[in-house]
Amino acid sequence: MIDKTKEYFQRFIVKYLDTHNRPLFIEKVVSEFYNVSIDDLRSKSRKGNLPIARGVYAYLMKEEKQTLTSVSALFNKNHATMTHMVGVVSRERQIDIKTIKTIINNHLNSTNYEYNSIG
Numbered sequence: 001m002i003d004k005t006k007e008y009f010q011r012f013i014v015k016y017l018d019t020h021n022r023p024l025f026i027e028k029v030v031s032e033f034y035n036v037s038i039d040d041l042r043s044k045s046r047k048g049n050l051p052i053a054r055g056v057y058a059y060l061m062k063e064e065k066q067t068l069t070s071v072s073a074l075f076n077k078n079h080a081t082m083t084h085m086v087g088v089v090s091r092e093r094q095i096d097i098k099t100i101k102t103i104i105n106n107h108l109n110s111t112n113y114e115y116n117s118i119g
Helices: 002-015 022-033 038-042 050-063 068-075 079-092 094-110
Strands: none
Touching: 022 038, 022 050, 022 094, 038 050, 050 068, 050 079, 050 094, 068 079, 079 094
């Protein structure tokens, strides 16, 4: 697990040094982690792991104190759908979430920025 985290971290640190726009940064990390494009992440497609990736992104954005209404607007979904996605992800994808948080935290710490939502 640690080797996988290091591998992802090394790929992301080179590509995404700009953390000024945290929602876009987190979106990029999630899309890279699940190997999907940002366009696919924002699409209506339910193929493969796209719904999981969307749910993980919504979960992380909720932890960033974004409202699910604002996150749902990105995906053209309603608030109830996003609430359901976040619930499913919080029950079933904790390992993915911890890995993604580690990647984000490692990156932000290397740039003297702290991700306060890490639990």
